[in-house]
Amino acid sequence: MPALRAWLALGCLRLCLGVALQPQLASVTFATNNPTLSTVALEKPLCMFDSTEALNGTYEIYLYALLASASSRNASVQDSTHTPLSSTFQQTAGGRTGPYRAAAFVLTPCSDLPSLDAVGDVARASGILHAYLVRVGDNGTCLSDPNFQGLCNPPLAPATEYRFKYVLVNVSSGLVQDQTLWSDPIRTNRISPYLAIDTWPGRRSGGMIVITSILGSLPFFLLLGFAGAIVLSLVDVGGSDTETTHDSQISQEAGPKALGTAEPAYAAVNRGLQLDRAEVYASKLPD
DSSP: OHHHHHHHHHHHHHHTTOSSOOOOBOOTTTOSSOSOSSOEEEEOOTTTTTSSSOOOSOEEEEEEEEEOOTTGGGOOSBOTTSOBOOOOTTTTTTTTSSOEEEEEEEOOOGGGOOOGGGTTOHHHHHHHHHHHEEEETOOSSTTTOTTOOSOOOOOOOTTOEEEEEEEEEETTTOSEEEEOOOOOOEEOOOOOTTTTSOOOTTSOOHHHHHHHHHHHHHHHHHHHHHHHHHHHHHHHHHHHHHHHHHHHHHHHHHSOOOTTSSHHHHHHHHHHHHHHHHHHHHHHSOO
């Protein structure tokens, strides 16, 4: 990939000049939608701090974030003993009252960086991006999770300008070894329907989200239509049964009586009574 090799060469040329540089936005080759509403993807300080001399021991990189203002360019990230600040997002009101530590990662030597030739491999793309980029605002649950342990990197505010700074910390001593300048103000995007879709690699793309939403709503509409069909069929069956019963009752009451059904029974009874009375009268007549 010539474009990726050119970007890497340009990045190393820029970073290896020294630490008097600023954190930069990730190349559009890796992050097309950057910044987003609540995140900013930055290039890691690769080959920066070990460009002049080899670093002995274990080192970490701390990334600090701060709301951009007139005085933020000179904000300090260490105390008088060169100990890095441990301020959190909550303690600084999201960077409004001072810089907070947004991320921390181990410094990777230039010789151990993964090859960019494999960035087209879907299985390895996420690991390669993680090696070259850091994303501020990537954790959306750490503020609301009472059991969260670790460094909280919550979403940034939309349409807000931030500054960022990398700090090299010696793990053995816990002191600041070196640091970059504060970045120029980087503004997160405003709210819009397109920007609300997070297209960061490793997550669902915008097209996948739309397709998933449509497919997820189809069963609901099918179930609703099926239930409506059942209700309508029950209403139709109930109405037809009522009409049939009513018609049958009317036909039974209004229909003419067939000859030779109930009348003979009454006639027989009447004749029986008349015969009994005739016998009684006959017994009373004189001989």
